[in-house]
Amino acid sequence: MRKKIYNIDYALLMAVFALLALSLAFIYTASSTKALEQYGDDAFFLKRQMLRILLGAMILYLTMRLDYRKLLQFGPVMFWAALTLLFLLQLGPDSWAIRGTRRWISIGGFVFQPSELAKFGLILMLARLLTMKDADLRSFTDGLLPNLVLIGLACFAIIVGPDTGTSTMVFAIAMAMMFIAGARLLHLIAISAAGLTVVAAAMMIFPYQRRRLMNFIESFQDGSHIGWQVKQSLISLGNGGFAGIGLGESKQKLHWLPDPFTDFIFSIVGEELGLIGTLSVVALFLVILFRGFRIALASQEADARLLASGMTVSIVLYAFMNIAVITHLMPTTGIPMPFVSYGGSSLLMNMFAVGVLLNIHQQNTLNRSRVRRKVTMRNRSKTYAFGL
Amino acid sequence: MLLAASMLMLFAAVIVLRLLYIQLWERSRYKQMADRQYIIKLPLDAQRGLIYDRNMNLLALNEACISIGLDKSQMEGTATRYARELARVLPVSEARLRRRITSVRSHFLWLVRRIDSDYGIKIASLQLPGIRVEKDTRRKYPHQDIGSHILGFTNADNVGIEGVELSYNSTLAGRPGWKIIQRDGRGRAKPEFVIDEQEPRQGTDVVLTIDYILQTIATEELRTAARQYNARSGSIIIADPRTGDILAMANTPGYDPNAISDSPVTARKNRAITDVFEPGSTFKIATFAALLEEKHVREDTLLNCENGRYVDNGRTIRDTSPHKILSAADVMRYSSNIGTVKLAKMLSKDEMYDMVRKFGFGSRTRIGLEGETPGIVHQPRAWSSYTRSSLAIGQEISVSLLQLTMAYAAIANGGKLLKPNIVRGTVNQNGQLEEWPNAKVVRRVISESTAARLTSLLRRVVDSGTGKAARIPGISIAGKTGTAQKPREDGKGYSDSEFVASFVGFFPAENPRYLISIMLDTDRQHQWGGASAAPTFKRIAQRILIADRKQENYTGLSRKQADEAGKIEHSVTVVDRIVLPDMSSRRFETARAALLDMGLKVSADGEGEFILTQSPEPGTILTRGDEVHLQLFSVVESDGYIEMPSVVGLSLREALNRLAIENIEPVVYGSGRVKSQKPRAGTRVRAGIRSIIECDPPAFKVSSVLRAGMK
Incomplete structure (x- = not known):
């Protein structure tokens, strides 16, 4: 029995490890020039990311060992804590702003993004709330509205960062979860339309975001206003061709492509490894998609199913959105590629998500070996949402 | 749930298709864009050749300055913003800068060329990405207006647009080179990243026939004469009649080629070759040459000069000083128009015309300077009944001072018309002067004996005739005065307020070395060539003799003789x-x-x-x-390399100034005092490279000052 607890979805884990290995290789190749220039150490960023991966591995292991049911109880705490942080960040003094925005909290040299915390807090909470016995998702006012209030609150807290990209992603993930939980498609479309309107309005308020959007729209009209970063990204991908120009050979990383090892690291993958590299990355995320949904489907419990699919959607949607931006299918939103882009918060939280998936996988195998339990709808008070 | 998964799958399919499209279908297009942006072709300017005088004194050299360029691919901000910021520090208007930035399509463009190096620091302080400050050179004429009409000048692109700078532009300019270098997204290009390079071919130095000292004398004396005799304009040419070398050519009004915009266009004309005038009596040599050569007229042939008033063919001809009977020699000596006209009647139209053309009138001398006039000589079939008489005394003909100079040179050198030279030679790769051929004979005009007879006639003019004012005791001078009314601008007869006074002479008459021709556009009061141009000739000749004494004895006079000749009545030479x-x-x-x-x-x-x-x-x-x-x-031929200066220990600001002077782009880390630099001091580097300057953080300022102090 104890042996079975260690039953691990190796395909999922291998896909994640493969992405992490790729990440380290490309963070090094894309950051070494800048690292050498700024810090005199070509492996400066590499070392930092390795440290985070170790930390992430620990988080993954711990979450894997922790029963997701217990974790679900922490959902509201996580969510409200993140929201508090986000609002405090807005109210804080000017010195709290990093690079002109209030998206990050810097504590002792470590930079943390509370919106990542809010995102997973929301996923945890929705997994619970949407599967409650008295949650009638077919009804707009009774079922959807209370949840929409929470979702709206989270999106609002993030969008004022300003961080329209993350906010949109959180919204999309929440919609996906509601859809999976059984909400009416018509309702969701209406809500999404309303959400898009809000995002559009937000973009009009923040001039920087507006310019990015306008540039994107104009770039399809005459092909001229294509932004520098996206143009350089396309050059990277195109110049990489089928087989790439060789590992470590990227020229675009020499100050041509901005953010070559964070949000746009996929462009460098495309330049150095070509189509083979880019399709491999897409394939690895598809593996995560399949394994994640497989785990969700295999689960007997509604909240576990929703939790697993929420986590999976979060990872895969981020990856695809990131590629969509890089390939000029979407306007630049500033979202990283899970596991691959340089950065702490995103990595740690995604490792956490994988840990959750692996835990549910273990629980599934555990359950299957026992007497099959009936799929239960939890009967808890709605006060759960407020952490009471 | 499956539906959600399918939607994500659909998303994945779109992405995969998009990747296939970019990385396979559009690959070559992006590859082209990539290749184009990684390299940049930089022009390497050739150093313009220097201009020397015949004794290798510098007349035109190259001065260090800077040019401001812009790499448009690195601009951060609009053209309007760049233009506005740049216009604050550059001597160019905002509108012009903006037009320049928006109209040029290539990656790299020059915003302003060849401005003072001081602008470099101001430009650097703007910190506009993509701005390049490149070291450059521009033309400098150390003697300002002395010789400016011969030298000419260049425009902002260092292309000659007047004078020798224009005529010999291709020789002086050399051929520019280029280099293709690899660069990164910030435009950094290191010397070792040079992909291909074509070295510029440096311009060739040109040595003129001009003698700087004689040019100075001519310029100064012309200025003095213009003031003294109220001349609006005038020209002086000093030539060597044996070789055709032009030793000096001065015009007034003059201009400073270092500040072109300060002078009117009319001041920049090299009047000695571009302008024509009626020569008057100085032209009588052509008549006498024809008479002596063709008609065997003897010097002692007597003529009735009608007491100064003679009606010829219904037109009255006057002499300034009336004479009764004069020999042919005295007709020349006293410049009798009546005598000359009577003598000219012995010549046919064609004989007269042929001699005029043989002396080179009516044709360009091909001196090798732009804008030369051929003068105006009418064909015999277009002549009126007066023309032969008019021509005999230098009317109904227009000549340039250079043509007149070369005609007299033909008499001085024994009868050969020479092509005038302005360039003595070029300096070859080894720094040696390669002389161009001189004394190129265009044709023989008159026999040697006729030339000698004319010379002796002209000697008498100076010794005891109308040119007495040019006489210098101890030196044999041959010369002729001239006075002419200027034709009215409306073409109706002659002006009664504008005159041309002239004098052409050479010395020593037995073996002529110097020929000086003077032309002054003056007024009624100073119209007589004998009263204005002849004294100017004398002053110049005296100063030449003094200058000569110090160099080789061109004049062939003994030192004592030259001293004597120079001293008398000369204001400059006071004993002590x-x-x-x-x-x-x-x-x-x-x-x-x-x-x-x-x-x-x-x-x-x-x-x-x-x-x-x-x-x-x-x-x-x-x-x-x-x-x-x-x-x-010293004149150093720049090869584009400079020595990296030492900036360690300097304050950051001092270091930046120091690097800006050498046109090295700094990349600065930290602030405060400079701790280290790359490349090391003394390294030979290409101008315009980037160097890395590391500074102490401000917190350690004190210790670094101490350390610097200990050094």
């Missing part, structure tokens, strides 16, 4: 008082020898073969034994 000449840009040895010869002491500072400045100023009156201090410089 010396007017200090301008020595700038002359070779140190020649200048030193000249000064020592004047009895002055010489001290010098700096290294090099040329004189940069002198103290006291030129024109100062010194007494024997005074010291003249010279600052020297």
Whole structure:
């Protein structure tokens, strides 16, 4: 029995490890020039990311060992804590702003993004709330509205960062979860339309975001206003061709492509490894998609199913959105590629998500070996949402 | 749930298709864009050739300056913003800058070329991405208006647009080179990333026939004459009649080629070759040449000069001073129009016309300067009944001063019309002068004996005739005065307020070395060539004799003779008082020898073969034994490399200034004092490279000051 607890979805884990290995290789190749220039150490960023991966591995292991049911109880705490942080960040003094925005909290040299915390807090909470016995998702006012209030609150807290990209992603993930939980498609479309309107309005308020959007729209009209970063990204991908120009050979990383090892690291993958590299990355995320949904489907419990699919959607949607931006299918939103882009918060939280998936996988195998339990709808008070 | 998964799958499919499209279908397009942005072609300018005088004194050199360029691919901000910021520090208007930035399509463009190096620091302070400050050179004419009409000048692109700079532009300019370098997204290009390079071919140095000292004398005396005789304009040419070399060519009004915009276009005309005038009596040599050559007229043939008033063919001809009976020689000596007209009747139209054309009138001399006039000589079939008589006394014909000069040179050198030279040669790769052929004979005009007879006629003019004012005792001078009314601008007859006074002469008459021709556009009061141009000739001749004494004896006179000739009535040579000449840009040895010869002491500072400045100023009156201090410089052919200066220990601001002077782009880390630099001091680097300057953080300022202090 104890042996079975260690039953691990190796395909999922291998896909994640493969992405992490790729990440380290490309963070090094894309950051070494800048690292050498700024810090005199070509492996400066590499070392930092390795440290985070170790930390992430620990988080993954711990979450894997922790029963997701217990974790679900922490959902509201996580969510409200993140929201508090986000609002405090807005109210804080000017010195709290990093690079002109209030998206990050810097504590002792470590930079943390509370919106990542809010995102997973929301996923945890929705997994619970949407599967409650008295949650009638077919009804707009009774079922959807209370949840929409929470979702709206989270999106609002993030969008004022300003961080329209993350906010949109959180919204999309929440919609996906509601859809999976059984909400009416018509309702969701209406809500999404309303959400898009809000995002559009937000973009009009923040001039920087507006310019990015306008540039994107104009770039399809005459092909001229294509932004520098996206143009350089396309050059990277195109110049990489089928087989790439060789590992470590990227020229675009020499100050041509901005953010070559964070949000746009996929462009460098495309330049150095070509189509083979880019399709491999897409394939690895598809593996995560399949394994994640497989785990969700295999689960007997509604909240576990929703939790697993929420986590999976979060990872895969981020990856695809990131590629969509890089390939000029979407306007630049500033979202990283899970596991691959340089950065702490995103990595740690995604490792956490994988840990959750692996835990549910273990629980599934555990359950299957026992007497099959009936799929239960939890009967808890709605006060759960407020952490009471 | 499956539906959600399918939607994500659909998303994945779209992405995969998009990747296939970019990385396979559009691959070549992006590859082209990539290749194009990784390299940049930079022009490598050729150093423009220097211009020397015949004794290798510098007349035109290259001065360090900067040019401001822009790499458009690195611009951060709009053209409007760049134009506005740049217009604050550059001497160019905002509108012009903006037009330049928006209209040029290539990656790299020049915003302003060849401005003072001081602008470099101001530009750097703007910190606009993509701005390049490149080291450059521009033309400098150390003697300002002396010789400016011959030298001409260049435009902002260093292309000659007047004078020798224009005529010999291709020789002087060389051929620019280029280099293709790899660069990164910030435009950094390191010398080792040069992909391909074509070295520029440096311009060739040109040595003129001009003698800087004679040019100075001509310029100064012309200025004096213009003031003294109220001349609106005028020209002087000094030539060597044996070779056709032009030793000096001066015009007034003049201009400073270092500041073109300060002078009107009319001041920039080289009137000695572009303008024509009716020569008047100086032209009588053509008539006499034809008579002596064709008609065997003897010098003692007597003519009735009608007491100064003679009606010829219904037209009255007058002499300034009336004479009764004159020999042919005296007709020339006293410049009798009546005598000349009567003599000319012995010549046919064609004989007259042929001689005029043989002397070179009506054709360009092909001196090799742009804008030369052929003058105006009418064909015999277009002549009126007066024309032969008019022509005999230098009317109904227009000539340039250069044509007149070469015609007299033909008499002086024994009858050969020479092509005038302005270039003595070029300097080859080894620094040696390669002389161009001179004394190119266009044709023989008259026989040697006719030339000798004409010379003796002209000697009498100066000895005891109308040219007496040009006489210098001890020196045999042959010359002729001229006075002409200027034709009215509306073409109806002659002006009664505008006259042209002229004098052309050469010496020593037995073996002519110098020929001086003078033309002054003056008024009624100073119209007589004998009263204005002849004294000017004398002053110039005297100064030449003094200058000559110090060099080789061109005149073939003994030193004592030359001294004697120079001294008399000459204002400059007072025994113990010396007017200090301008020595700038002359070779140190020649200048030193000249000064020592004047009895002055010489001290010098700096290294090099040329004189940069002198103290006291030129024109100062010194007494024997005074010291003249010279600052020297050398002309270094720049090969585009510079030595990396040491900036370690300097404050950041000082370091940036120092690097800006050498045109090295700094990449600065930290602030405060400079801790280290890359490349090391003394390394040979290409101008315009980037260097890495590391500074201490401000917190450690104190310790670094101490360390710097200990050094």
